[in-house]
Amino acid sequence: MSANLPDYEQFCSNFSWDQARQEIAGMGNGRLNIAFEALDRHMDTETAERTAIRFLARDSETPVDISYRALNERANRFANVLLDLGVKPGERVYGLAHRIPDLYAAVLGTLKHGCVFTPLFSAFGPEPIRQRVEIGEPAVLVTSKRLYQKKVADWVAETSSVRHVLLIDQLDEAPAGTLDATALMDAASGDYATRDMAPEDPALLHFTSGTTGKPKGALHVHDAVITHHMTGRYVLDMHPGDIYWCTADPGWVTGTSYGIIAPLTNGVTMVVDEAEFDAERWYRILQNQKVALWYTAPTAIRMLIKLGEELPRAHDLSSLRFMASVGEPLNPEAVIWGQKVLGLPFHDNWWQTETGGIMISNYAALEVRPGSMGKPVPGVEAAVARRTEDGIELIDEPNETGELVLKKGWPSMFRGYLHQEEKYRNSFSGDWYLTGDLARRDADGYFWFIGRDDDVIKSSGHLIGPFEVESVLLEHPAVAEAGVIGVPDEVAGETVKAFVSLKPGYPPDEALRKELMGQARKRLGPAVAPRHIEFREDLPRTRSGKIMRRLLRARELGLPEGDTSTLEGNRE
């Protein structure tokens, strides 16, 4: 099968977003809807009978196939449930669920009804969930009974916005204050006229973390579907009917853009596995489901590598045609391992919540440079820049490190941080979006990731704001100060480490450490809570009182301490 993008340079020189817009169906008069592209547009074609979701339940590997037609009907039912409940287009619907088919129907039904969908990660503890609910004020929360009882029930009545909690797992009885959405969907009509939206109407709100303050809600519009569709086709090389497996959780942006939208607009069959990572199961899925396209992440790849070559060699993985990776730096050895053991290199690509879709990538038809993120997606202009007093200056010389910046104008660019206008404005300098990542570009135009320009932590591919973790630690009566950093980890990339100083009278002993760990896990969830806590007499602060995480990190890792002139106690 030939690659959709056989010649990168030529394709880039002929590419325009207007032309890419022709590849989506649209709804007439310049109006569109992401869900229309994902589902409705296929209803008069042979794609309607194709499997959209091949679902593997946690305790079974016998697939349950859901066709495009059936998924469309289920999404229509969800849209009708919203309509019947009086939920208005433009209102927000949050999803907090494991990978189960009705979550996908809920996402698409929400979009059909013109509401804005926000995914939440099901491994979050109650605190990150509550915070995101308070910021985004959804009218509806879609979740499961277990997650509701464990993480939501205690506080949801105190929030003023949530009018309906809809439970989408099969229930005997919905707890008080919730509705059995499965039953409501079963009873609702399977017909719904998907709303035609303006390209700039909001569609998705994705939360991400910064260095300071609360999580930021990055707002995306329906026009984003042009990027999703185009990158699915030309970067991930989706051909209609391909078996595609994106292992990212739909609680994050990758699991939405490439775990729901792009595969459906491109008419592929997506494998959805409810279970957590398990190397043997994963190899069996690749083999038994005959996966052709596999989009996964460095942490998972490193875990597979650690388990050796015997397992993959015992499986027939000959259906694989293209493998890609995203979310954190992919070590060059992992690319080479893929080639040696699985017969294909992993194609690293780079993007972030704010960009909504892949921006820099390696391509099927382009030489892969192990360790490089690749070249900009056609239609995307990327550069390396240094900050100056009045903005930025692009760096032309190759191999110089600077901030990775992207020229405004791709359709899936975020259109705002919810309620944080200034923060949004500050993410741009003139026509350039400032990514906060450091990178260099080599003489041939390949981009190489250097690191983050701020203190956010990437652990197992999840972006963690140190401030969120520090805030929860500070709630404990014993804690005087907390500073949270990421420390390198062979498998997870980074893990969260907290430095804590105690109030007088509290002994820094093992019992207290355990108590703090326990509290953090309970409130933040295992994906966010610190893996290590270390007690310190005091923490380095700037004279204005801010904990110097950079210095904590440098000291922890034995790195140069850099500029410490603002350190409290230092007097030049």
Ligand code: AMP
């Ligand atoms: P998120 O917004 O959670 O998707 O995280 C985006 C951040 O993840 C980027 O700003 C990078 O710091 C990191 N990231 C994503 N993809 C890559 C990659 N291919 N290589 C290195 N870092 C990456």
